Amino acid sequence: MQLSRIGRKPIEVPNGVNVVVEPGRVQVTGPLGELTQQVPLRMAIERDGDTITVSRPTERGEDRSLHGLTRTLIANMVEGVTQGYTKTLEIQGVGYRAGMRGSDLELNVGYSHTVVVKPRPGITFEVPVPTQVIVKGVDKQQVGQTAAEVRKVRPPEPYKGKGIRYTDEVVRRKVGKRA
Secondary structure (H helix, E strand, C coil): CCCCHHHHCCEECCCCCEEEEECCEEEEEECCEEEEEECCCCCEEEEECCEEEEECCCCCHHHHHHHHHHHHHHHHHHHHHHCCEEEEEEEECCCCEEEEECCEEEEECCCCCCEEECCCCCEEEECCCCCEEEEEECCHHHHHHHHHHHHHCCCCCCCCCCEEEECCCCCCCCCCCCC
């Protein structure tokens, strides 16, 4: 039987972060904002000074899978309100570029019109250079989802590699037609 290594790991709570644990709910407040997350009622969440531990009631499969998940959700919330999360996207292609229109992101990526992406609540866009977009926020899930929606406007194509991609993404290239 394998014990959850992630679930047993304690969560360090830095100074300036307030964690409120209620049955089925955890609320984390920090310098960058406030996050609330529903958690399974079966998981026991104890706060001991500046650490939080999550323990499971039984060794059943369902409890074992929820144990690591609950711990990771709380740890991501603590990291989000202290440092925040960022996802960086690159735009490749001749004439492809991004710009800001107020708080909205404006993309020129080969369509006959510009595509405007509105940020979700708590999400901000940055365009340091016209071929780079940075998605910032405190909620890891919202940052990832918003970045995925921006990428979906023009995913990278396999022949020339044009499109919007994550900075660490590797696009597999195809050869194309050969005469």
